[in-house]
Amino acid sequence: MRRRTVVVGALGVFAAACTASRLPGGGSSPSTRAPVLAVKIDNVGAARPQTGIDEADLVYVEQVEAGLSRLMAVFGSRLPEVVGPVRSARETDLELLRQFDRPTLAYSGAQSALRPSIDAAPIRAVPPGTADGAYFRGSDKPAPHNLYLRPAKLGDPAAGVAAGTLAGFEFAERPPKGGRAETTHTARFPAARFTFDWSASQGRWLVSMDGRPATTASGKRLSAPTVVVQYVAVEPSRFHDRSGSTTPLSRTVGDGTALVLRDGRAHEATWRRPTPADGTAFSVPFAPGPVWVVLAKG
Structure with a gap:
């Protein structure tokens, strides 16, 4: 059964907006769930x-x-005018997205062996060519790193509800008890690393990637009030890239441990997601606002 989400303070309006009728086994009726x-x-x-x-x-x-990283940005409460660069989908995405109940997935494409799985998944898949005017090539970067998306061209793909709430996360204004003081934390992949530095003045963790501060194209520093390092099983999938490297598959259904960073402290936590249709319940509540989740090998 999906853990009941309690949202305190600033996110209370989102909790009310996404109340859904429950189905047997903890799922929710797609007609009552807001899309992301x-x-x-x-x-x-x-x-x-x-x-x-x-x-x-x-x-x-x-x-x-090759041990590199890719991001999946999930929008629910608001949409940017432009987002990108957009790249291809992976098998990990299909399992991860089940908790949102038929979300829209924008991606640049996928290898042919994965396409039947995408077609069968309970998502609205929108690669280039499926929505007029949604995708364009920018002049700021070389191809293939210059494909961008205009979300508004997809026809109302998000409904003004916080995606974290739909994912089953619990938010609370009041910091949880315990944890240890920690103002910097680095999560490592074989060929990538992410460092999060606490800014007390901003009340957020500032993101760095591969040793450099991470910003948007407009110069805004990437940050979040909560960062979660979720330890998952990372195993070889049945897919490979063009160079023959095996595509990793991160398993987000099941249970495990996590490290929750909020309010300048690190909290040892557990996570649980019984079935793909369930949200992910963490034992430590998050600070209201955006969340970064690093799917690290456990």
Whole structure:
């Protein structure tokens, strides 16, 4: 059964907006669930700085081939005018997105062997060519790192509800008890690293990627009030990229441990997601606002 989400303070309006009728097994009726828009974001050096991901409710950090990283930005409460660079989908995305009940997934494409799984998944898939005027090539970066999306061209892909609430997260204004004081934390992939530095004046964790401050194309520093390092099983999938590197599959259904960073402290936590249709319940509540989730190998 999906854990009941309690949202305190600033996010209370979102909790009321996304109340859904429950189905047997803890799911929710798609007709009563608000949609979200998930966009796969390129994250190699040539793709940075990105555009629009500072407007996301959630940013997931995933491991991909050769130990590199890719982002998935999830929008629910607001949409940017432009977001990108957009890149291809992975098998990890399909399992992760089930908790949002038929979200829209924007991506640049996928290898042919994965397309039947995308077609069968309970998502609205919108690669280039499926929505007139939605995608365009920018002049700021070389291809393939210059594909951008205009979300408004997708026809109302998000409904003004916080994506974290729909994912089953619990938010609370009051900091939880315990934890340890920690003002910087680094999460590592084989060929990528993410550092989060606490800014007491901003009440947020400032994001750095591969040793450099992460900003948007407009110069805004990427940050979030809560960062979660979620330890998951990362195993080889049945897919490979063009160079023959195996595509990792991050398992987000089940249970495990996590590290929740909020209010300048680090809290050891657990997570639980019994079925793909369930949200992810963490034992420590998050600070209201955007959340970054790093899917790290447990």
